[in-house]
Amino acid sequence: MNFIKTSLLLLFFTFLGTAQTTNKTQNPISKAQFIEELIAKMTVEEKLGQLNLPTSGDITTGQANSSDVAKNIKEGKVGGLFNIKSASKIREVQKIAVEQTRLKIPLLFGMDVIHGYETTFPIPLGLSSTWNLSLIERSAQIAAKEASADGINWTFSPMVDISPDPRWGRVSEGSGEDPYLGSQIAKAMVKGYQGTDLSLNSTILACVKHFALYGAPEAGREYNTVDMSRIRMYNDYFPPYKAAVDAGVGSVMASFNEVDGVPATANKWLMTEVLRNQWKFKGFVVTDYTAVQELMEHGIGDFQTVSAAALKAGIEMDMVSGGFLNTLKKSLDEGKVSMQQIDNAVRLILNAKYDLGLFEDPYRYCDLKRNKTDIFTKENRAEARKTAAESFVLLKNDNQLLPLKKAGTIAIVGPLGNNAVNMPGTWSVATKHEMAIPLLKGMQEVLGQSAKVIYAKGSNLTEDAAYEERATMFGKTLNRDSRTKEQLLNEALQIAGQADIIVAALGESSEMSGESSSRTELEIPSVQKELLAALLKTGKPVVLVLFTGRPLVLVEEDKNLSAILNVWFPGTEAGYAIADVLFGDENPSGKLTATFPRSVGQIPIYYSHKNTGRPLTNKEGKFVKFLSNYIDERNEPLYPFGYGLSYTTFKYDNLKVSSPTMTFSDKITVSVDVSNTGNFDGKEVVQLYSRDVVGSVTRPIKELKGFQKIALKKGEKKTVSFELSVGDLKFYDSNLDFVAEPGVFEFFIGTNSDVQQKVSIELVK
Structure with a gap:
């Protein structure tokens, strides 16, 4: 009887829009128990409604109840909405969900809060060029504070797609070409959005996108085919997604492109084997806009078939297409999907709502006072x-x-x-x-x-x-x-x-x-x-x-x-x-996170390329027959990765390593002295690169392994040190094992990726 009484109290409190679950009730139950009880009460139609993410459509302030979307909400056919703005409007819509539906389950409200809300920061490619992780995290924190003050509790950010091809327009929305830097920024953005407690009304759920490989379309053309080896996926493209998962990101968005010939939205290897089994992701996966519907254009089946394929691959929420809502019941009846698969998807979405505190207070993001004080402030x-x-x-x-x-x-x-x-x-x-x-x-x-x-x-x-x-x-x-x-x-x-x-x-x-x-x-x-x-x-x-x-x-x-x-x-x-x-009130300190080519014909172009068997070794741009070069253009870019000048000048001296050898249990330190030799105070991004000279598979000529942004006054000198362990030297080999191999490693520290000064160590067993 206590079990039934607790459940009834929870639903009653939900109806009132006040605290109703968990550790704040007199009869607390666990999150898992609460979610399972709720799922047990749901009809199939209500479950499928939780998997449905339509756009806000025709909802206007004061008329939410009469909109077409409101009708679907009342019938339990909506799990969340996106692209609806303002705390007052969202409060109206949330009220429909928690007061006019049978089970009174609150909605998620999402928006593309990509580089700020009303206070807008530089585009993400610009943000990455700061190389300042605390500033980047702070930008996401401010975006979350403003968005949450306006009713939003979920952002479709960060976008962490690696791209070496500037023909692709969406390079503007990412952090450039490097997986190490991209990984650090991914973690900073997730932390900025989600903080340490998602139930605080100043934090919002992050969504890392687009999983996976979206930044490598053929010919740089949006939505185009992507095809690459798995070893390249793991070494060059996967790291930022995994970094976001490791940082606790609450949701993932599937990409439009195919991976190994199977569109990501229906790719079970990608969504279940990699994301769930290998990386232990615990959140939910949402499609991109109409992506389930678009699976038909990819040529893998009719609407019912592709909707079932997406669910079975590991997709939990269908954005706009309506495939889950309108076809999965039939697929369930025909044995093409299971109730367990549907319940698992529902469970993950309800978990997110629980973590956001929406069952405790569905209006926690609809504080009209915050709406007036926390957005577009002088401080922001x-x-x-x-x-x-x-x-x-x-x-x-x-x-x-x-x-x-x-x-x-x-x-x-x-x-x-x-x-x-x-x-x-x-x-x-x-x-x-x-x-x-x-x-x-x-x-x-x-x-x-x-x-x-x-x-x-x-x-x-x-x-x-x-x-x-x-x-x-x-x-x-x-x-x-x-x-x-x-x-x-x-x-x-x-x-x-x-x-x-x-x-x-x-x-x-x-x-x-x-x-x-x-x-x-x-x-x-x-x-x-x-x-x-x-x-x-x-x-x-x-x-x-x-x-x-x-x-x-x-x-x-x-x-x-x-x-x-x-x-x-x-x-x-x-x-x-x-x-x-x-006018010099600020000294420029940005550094490129994407290579600037001399010609479109050089694309894709990126610093961490591999050598050929016939590399061009001269730096004069002279053509040499039967070596790897162009007959009409130089090989090198106009501006390399990591490049950026200052009004002052910096000098690098005394590059050294703490030991010429390193075992698998050791750590080593690589250091350099950096001096401000110019006439202005300034900031410099000190960049550490490595090269694995001999490997069981070919290795890049340089890889970013660390960076520090330091401030130096005119005439000042600092020693900058980087501590490395064997984990920093690992890579995915041909078996996709994450390994470090004994041998010689070279380290370079300088002002951009074209640095030549180096020291060497030997990694030994």
């Missing part, structure tokens, strides 16, 4: 400004043209010089884009009365109006100018003639990169290149402020310009942060 914007400044990468600075003096007349020229809505970048769905700070406003406010700032657009984004429309979707217009190219250029030259220095604000619009924004050409659009050439002909100093969501081909710009500052898409505080760096 200050963090975004600081983080953006640290993400910028100084690509060139001949003759110390930068930092600029706060004096004279400065001309801002370019289609991105006075445009707020493009500053937050792609995947900034919760941002109030009109509140972002464009470059013109930022420079004017930072300079005040100390200098004059003038502006001309100079050109449209592209000459092709249709292309510009595709590149400025979702309201991110650049307000295409109806004047001719010549008229725009003449105005720009007139403005430039009045200036002492020209700041050219050029590059991509925010939607030229991101999902479904693959490009075959990676240069700055030709009309902008013509504008830049004309500005250079004035003889005035020109600084290129480059906006981009991916590595671009900048050979001409590197040749002709004295200063290039890559600012990615910096977020809501863009203009202030750019001005801080241009």
Whole structure:
């Protein structure tokens, strides 16, 4: 009787929207017992409803009860919603779930909170370029605090897909090409979102995506086929996903692409053998948007067949397709899926809701006071400004043209010089884009009365109006100018003639990169290149402020310009942060996390490549017949992984290792002295690389094994040390065993991946 009484009390408290479970009731029961009791009460239809994740559709404030989605919620056909914003609206919808359904199970509310909420931080590729894990974690923490104050309890982030191909537009949403760095960032993001207690109303459930290999589509084309060996999967692509799982991520999103010829959404080896059995993942897996439905286009069956295949592979929640909701009952009746498989999926989703504290208080994320005090605050914007400044990468600075003096007349020229809505970048769905700070406003406010700032657009984004429309979707217009190219250029030259220095604000619009924004050409659009050439002909100093969501081909710009500052898409505080760096209030310290090619023909290009049997060893770019090189281009990139300049200079000396040998139970220390030899205080990312000289399978020429971001005052010197154990030297061999093999290892420490200075050790049994 006590068992029945406790269960009835729990459901009663749920109905009231107050604390009703677990360790806070007078008759506490365990999480597992609570979930099992609830599952036992559910009909098949209610169970399938928990596996269904539709979009919010037609729900509007004050009319939630009359919406089509509300009808499905009342019938127990919805487990969660996404893309619904505002605590008041979400409270209305949650009230339907917990007061107007039979079992009163609360909903999950998800959103693509990718690089901030209303306070938007740099795009993830920019965030990764800080190499500052505490800043990255803090950005996720602020995003969680803001999103949770607006009713959101689940984010579809972090995206940790490794990509060596900048033609793929979604490289903007990841952390670059390196699995070690990507793994560290994955852990930091999960910790930032989820904290140490998911039941706190300032934390939200994270979702690592896209599992797996999404960043390696053939030809760099979105959603395209992926095909690679398993040894490469394990060594180069899997580590960031596993790092997120090890960090306790609560959910995983399946990728659109196929893996070993089977689409990820129906791939049992991937979702069950790797994720569950090998990595011990305990959360739930959600599909990407309509991915179950898309399995039919992949050619593996009709709607009922592919829905059953996804469930049996290890998918728990179906986003938008409705395949689980509408076909699994029939598959169950026909013996094509089992009740155990359905119950297991339901159990994992209910576990997440329990961990979020939704059974205790389904309205814990709907505090209207927090909605007014915790979002887009002065403090959060200050963090975004600081983080953006640290993400910028100084690509060139001949003759110390930068930092600029706060004096004279400065001309801002370019289609991105006075445009707020493009500053937050792609995947900034919760941002109030009109509140972002464009470059013109930022420079004017930072300079005040100390200098004059003038502006001309100079050109449209592209000459092709249709292309510009595709590149400025979702309201991110650049307000295409109806004047001719010549008229725009003449105005720009007139403005430039009045200036002492020209700041050219050029590059991509925010939607030229991101999902479904693959490009075959990676240069700055030709009309902008013509504008830049004309500005250079004035003889005035020109600084290129480059906006981009991916590595671009900048050979001409590197040749002709004295200063290039890559600012990615910096977020809501863009203009202030750019001005801080241009005028030296902040010293740039960003480093590239993705290689910048000299030509699209070099792609895929990445630092940790392997040698061929006929490697090109000269560094002069000279063609040598019958070696591995091009006849029309150099082998090396324009800017290597880890590259980035500062207004000061750093010197590396005294590279050494604590012992020339290391056993499998030992640890060794590799150290170097780093000195600030320039005229400014600055920050440097000290990077440690290794090479396994001889292996049972071929090994990369360099692999990142550690990094430290240090601050050095002018004239200051520090010793930077890295401690390594045998675990840092392991890799997956041809049997997919994680091993370290005896032999010689070389270590390199320097300012980017092109470092040559090295020391060696021998690993012995």
